[in-house]
Amino acid sequence: MTSGGGKRVLELNGIVKDYASEAGTFRALDGVDVAVDQGEFLSIMGPSGSGKSTLMNIIGCLDSATEGAYRFDGVDISAYDEKALAKLRNDSIGFVFQQFNLLPRLSSRANVALPLVYSGVSLKDRNARADELLALVGLEGKELSRPSQLSGGQQQRVAVARALANNPRLLLADEPTGALDTKTGAEVLALFRDLNAARGVTAVIVTHDPGVAAATNRVVRIQDGRITYDGPPTEQALAGVGHAYDPA
Ligand SMILES: Nc1ncnc2c1ncn2[C@@H]1O[C@H](COP(=O)(O)OP(=O)(O)OP(=O)(O)O)[C@@H](O)[C@H]1O
């Protein structure tokens, strides 16, 4: 399914992920097909253990699939080695995590500028870009604050600014509102919405929260490693009932 006919950012075909252990092999993803176009705002929902984080890790090139094909920006990356995947991650994907994952001893500015160090940007340009991004997420005046001097919502805004530092093709978030109270979570969600609507940032959010999924334009539901729904965030889809998956 597409939204506005944008260019394809990523495409997974027949993705299988097996985890091996002493107990045997566990199939966490069992033939997942999903494509995301530029400008989409998509949520991935499903019960605990359904495979959401496994899918996120593959989409984010933090892990590779056992079987299946992955195309990112039109390039088949299925056979990329760890080094090539690391470069793709730094250049093209911005991550936001539930627990913010900021470096506690660094200022907001330095946290946001960090990904640019690996991209070879000069210190002056890194700082200018970091301050611009902090202003974008509503944190003007907090450039020199450390994470401990910021509220949870402000820390997550720093994390979003950091995720945007390299102007990524894809913003990927795993339960970005999970550690926040309802009101603060809603503000962070509104930030994602703004970035998507006003700046065309392509975003994929993993969430347990039907309220978060309802704010996105497309919901992918996953159960036992298979997609069971892919479509608009209707009430039924958010509740996880009805709507058999129609791959056509
Ligand atoms: N490293 C691993 N080794 C073996 N099994 C794993 C591993 N990681 C995940 N699994 C299994 O794969 C399945 C999917 O796990 P995953 O973490 O993707 O679920 P999830 O949907 O993110 O759940 P939650 O909502 O609780 O975060 C689970 O049954 C889990 O036990």
Ligand SMILES: [Mg+2]
């Ligand atoms: Mg998970």
